[in-house]
Amino acid sequence: MTPLTGLPGPFLEAVQRELPADFLSTDAADLATFGRDWTKVHEPRPSALALPRSTDEVSRLLRLCSEHRVPVVPSGGRTGLAAGAVAARGELVVSLDRMRKMGPVDVLGATVRVEAGAVTEAVHQHVAPHGLTWPVDFASKGSSQVGGNIATNAGGVKVIRYGLTRQWVLGLTVVTASGTVLELNGALEKNNTGIDLRQLFIGSEGTLGIITEATLKLTRVPEALNVFLFAVPDLAGVLALFREARTGPFVVMAYEFFTEKCQARLRRHRNVRVPLSAPSDYYVLIEVERGEPEALEAWITSLFERGLVTDGTLAQHGAQAAELWALREGISESLSATGLPHKNDVSLPIQELEGFCSELESLFEARYPGWEIALFGHIGDGNLHINVMKPDDLTREEFLKRTHEADHAIFSLVKKYHGSISAEHGIGLLKKDYLPYSRSAEELAIMRSIKRALDPLNLMNPGKIIDV
Amino acid sequence: MTPLTGLPGPFLEAVQRELPADFLSTDAADLATFGRDWTKVHEPRPSALALPRSTDEVSRLLRLCSEHRVPVVPSGGRTGLAAGAVAARGELVVSLDRMRKMGPVDVLGATVRVEAGAVTEAVHQHVAPHGLTWPVDFASKGSSQVGGNIATNAGGVKVIRYGLTRQWVLGLTVVTASGTVLELNGALEKNNTGIDLRQLFIGSEGTLGIITEATLKLTRVPEALNVFLFAVPDLAGVLALFREARTGPFVVMAYEFFTEKCQARLRRHRNVRVPLSAPSDYYVLIEVERGEPEALEAWITSLFERGLVTDGTLAQHGAQAAELWALREGISESLSATGLPHKNDVSLPIQELEGFCSELESLFEARYPGWEIALFGHIGDGNLHINVMKPDDLTREEFLKRTHEADHAIFSLVKKYHGSISAEHGIGLLKKDYLPYSRSAEELAIMRSIKRALDPLNLMNPGKIIDV
The missing domain is CATH 3.30.43.10 (Uridine Diphospho-n-acetylenolpyruvylglucosamine Reductase, domain 2)
Incomplete structure (x- = not known):
């Protein structure tokens, strides 16, 4: 060697x-x-x-x-x-x-035991023949692994329907810094026997131990899905439509929004167009389960009659649905392909979104006139992706310096509106300095004491999330 | 004073x-x-x-x-x-x-902020006018309080549909032993900013701090429900039927089973009868949402044709549904009214239930011939209530002494079949001595270190769950 x-x-x-x-x-x-x-x-x-x-x-x-x-x-x-x-x-x-082995699917209990290196999509394929799915689903599912999903409590576009990864983990095998193997919770749905140690490791980004195996909770593959795209005049319209969707004749699987600025970038990169008659400042994509065709049509008609949407379409088949989804899923790639985005992934209580976005706009107009902000996100769970685009007349270095200042201003606003500086991406090294915008000194002290209790030598992913 | x-x-x-x-x-x-x-x-x-x-x-x-x-x-x-x-x-x-105040319902976000002394049923009534519910629901909802539900991670009959209390808590205000007030997670669905400290307090039975306020996550009131009662020959039949229900043309809200021995006690106490033509050793009650009448009838027919049930009925209106539910919900009271039950609340991986119950029966037949065991539970989530009834020829003291030995035998079996000694009731003082049947020495050591970090003087509910 x-x-x-x-x-x-x-x-x-x-x-x-x-x-x-x-x-x-x-x-x-x-x-x-x-x-x-x-x-x-x-x-x-x-x-x-x-x-x-x-x-x-x-x-x-x-x-x-x-x-x-x-x-x-x-x-x-x-x-x-x-x-x-x-x-x-x-x-x-x-x-x-x-460590990618996957055990047999327990159809009766709707669970599967896998090693932590199993790739997310491989798990989906492994359980699909039984009509089951592990509803942890996002763009990187072809590479991301179960252990990483759990260690970061991964989110995605279906959180409004299924919740975060945390909800889909029954048991964990974890090795702590000392080499101790913990078998946590087995395959049990119910187990009220003191502190649920699983929850410590879920979302702790590898700072408390290494997840080596997991028993995953599965659910039935959803029934036929329908996908809508709507145009609304402003963010208030996005939220008003959300309120309607909450009580619509279906189960909401995803409620996504994006702005015309995002679509302008997407057109430059991919030459795809929103299939509506006139452009609008705001668009909403809604995926639903279990809607009857007549009920869906009646619902759309009612939205138009009450002026809640200015335009809209319902995908008539799977290919159309995929085209609508591409308008949302192509955004991130298009922003990077057509410019230099500085990304933030925040969440807000849904009712605070409008006030937050309004102040965010004012803040950028006052301090960074002419800067472009591309907004999109999983509004149904309060998750907003804020992409600040580099203006052409700034160097990369100047832009990074100023976005660093901008982050403090954005996160101050996030704090004011009771939000989180990281909805789903986590803290790692990248957001560590900003953590006090979301967690109090007392919380950080408890996090440190737990870290010290489980990893007294600070050997597990040291320097990530917090310093001890 | x-x-x-x-x-x-x-x-x-x-x-x-x-x-x-x-x-x-x-x-x-x-x-x-x-x-x-x-x-x-x-x-x-x-x-x-x-x-x-x-x-x-x-x-x-x-x-x-x-x-x-x-x-x-x-x-x-x-x-x-x-x-x-x-x-x-x-x-x-x-x-x-x-501390029972309840704030305004946030309909857009589907949340409500309440003080921890708010009674569970009062929360249900408070949010119902908005078509919403907090799906934490059990027999004691008229007295139980939100803070206690969260501190014990309460379960109930709808866990198969909605999960435990843990899933329905967005934010917590907690006061720790030192008097420090922690505001945890606010009203956020997504917040990946290090260790989720909420999860420590949920289910820790007041040993780490006092929960004083909570932001609860709400969901839509379910659509029209249907209730079935089926007779099946044995426990294998209970599980075979569960497999069918998992893929039935509806959403399962509750899947309960009970034995004829439970019904015999219920008849002595209440004079109510199972509305089926002949008695059976095992019964299953299933509540479902969103079933179409024709689909439900076709499903039942298919069960009979395939010999999966020996008898069955579908409630035709709400009063009949309530009568079927009374057959399940009256059991606990009837056992206490007609004898002296010694209660255990265990959970098993669903696929282990049959092996466990079979060994349990053998164990009692060999060591305690003639003792009556009344079994019922939320089979859909692996939760089994084991009620050992006092034989007439034993004194109360002798019975309690022997059930204490029996508990060790039962919990040894629970451990062998990878179950939990407390599915939903918790540990408190009552199960403390048995905790090692469900949690390893390493887990207990971590629990103690967390307890010491948050409550160094051991003043918060001392002696409950573990000694430090």
Whole structure:
């Protein structure tokens, strides 16, 4: 084995002695790949990559890491957007890529046990023949892994219908910093026996332990879906329509909004057009389950009669539905392809959205006249994606400097309106400095005390979320 | 003020100085009422009762308790079945009875903010005019309080449809042992900013702090419901029918089972009868939403044709549905009225239920021949209520002694089949000694370290769940 910079010799000898020969890699391409997630802000500098094949191997590795004070970064599909899986300080990356096994589907209990390296989409395909699904679903499902989804409590476009990942996890196997293996909750729906330790690890971004296996809760594949696209005059209209959708003759699966500015970028990039007669400042996409055709038509008619929408369409078949979804799902890519977006992922109580967006607009008009803001999001769960686009007359550096200031102003507004600085992406390294906008000093103190209790040597993804 | 035994003089003087005149009570009737929950095993011995009117008063009180080392028992509606709210060691009981305010319903966000002393049923009535409900629902809803529901992560008969209380809590205000007020998560659906501290307090039975306010997540009142009653030959039949119900033409709201032995007790007590032509050993009650009449009839026909049920009925109107529900809901009362039941509330992975019940029966036949076991439960979520009835030829004392041994045997089986010794009632004082059957030594150690981090003086409901 090549000597590894940064890792203690006795640790390497112990790994060589106690774990398989191909357990560690220092291949430069591996380190470049496994040292980072989808963010580009921090330079990856992992010391090595570990590729365990079992919970037991993870446990043996972490016991050695603890003994030799080797910090680790747990690594899933690395699709994160908060630099939670970046090894920027010479950590050992522990990838779950070799742990992708999926057990038989328990149809009666509607559960499946998988290793944490199983890819989200592979889980969907594995359970689909039984008419079941794991309703954790988002654009990166082809790469993201179950363990990463759970460690970041992943969201997505179906949260209004199914909730976050947290709700779809029955049991966890977790290895803590000392190498202790915790079997949490098994496959039980109900288990009121003291503190639910599962909940600590869900969303803790690998700072308390490594999730190695999980028992997932499944649900029935939804019935036939319908997709609407509506034009509304303003954000108040988006919210008024949301109120109607809440009581519509169907179950809302997704309620997304985006602005004409987003569509202008999408047209430049993809040459696709909103299939409505005239452009509008705001659009709403609604996906629903279980609507009867006549009831849906009557509902649309009533919206027009009451002036709640200025235009609208209902997809007549799956291909049309996919075209409508492409108007929403192509936005993020188009913003990056046609300019330099600075992204924020905030959430607000739904009733505060209008006031927040109005002040946000005023703030940018006053301090950054001419800057373009592309707004879209999962309004049904209060999640707003704010994309500040680089003006042509600013250099990249000047833009990044000013968006840094802008973030403080945005997050001050988020705080004022009782929102969160990170709805679903998490904190990682990227939002760490801003955490006090969403969490009080007392909360941070408790988080630190829990971190110290579970990881006294601060070896688990150190420096992510909080410093201890 | 009368001198209070057990409370330090300087503490009483400080309370008198800093809190309202009617803040403390030592009235004997108050102490008898507020010192206990629905369990009868431990003698209540509270030193006094505190009745705060606000979060601020709770905070000031707990600061004084911390300063003067006064242990407290938080008290909600006291409908608990695990002695989690019993003040057996001279604690100060802190009742939320004066904190019952409910805020305006946020229809757009489908949330409502309430004080923790609000009664469950009052919340239902408060939000019903908006077509909304808080789907935390069980027999004691007329007395149980929101704070107690959350502190015990209450279950009930609709868990298969809606999940546990945990899923219906957006925000919490919690006062910790030091008097620190934590505002956790506000009214946000999505907030991925580090450890979700709400989850620590949900289900921790008042051992980490006092929940004083909550923002509840609401959902639409369900559409018209249908209720079936079926006879099946055995437990395997109960589970086979469950598999059919999972894929039936409707949404399952409740899937309950009970045995003929339960019905025999119900007939002795209430003289009500199962409206089926011949008695059967096992019955299943299923409540469903959104079934079309023809689809329901076709489904029933198919069950008969395939021999999955030996008899069955579908309630034709609300009164009939209520009669069917009474066959299930009257069981617990009838067991107590016609004998002495020793109750256990366990859960199992659904696919383990048959093996578990079969071994349970053998175990009792071998060790306690002639003892009667009345089984019923929310099979859809794996929750089994095991009621061991006192044989006529045993004294009460002998029976309690032998059920204590029986509990060890039952919980050993629960452990063998990967179940939980407490599905929904919690641990409190009653199940504390049995906790190692469900939680590993490593889990208990982490629970203790969290307890010490949040309550270093062990003043919050001391002795409940675990000793530290």
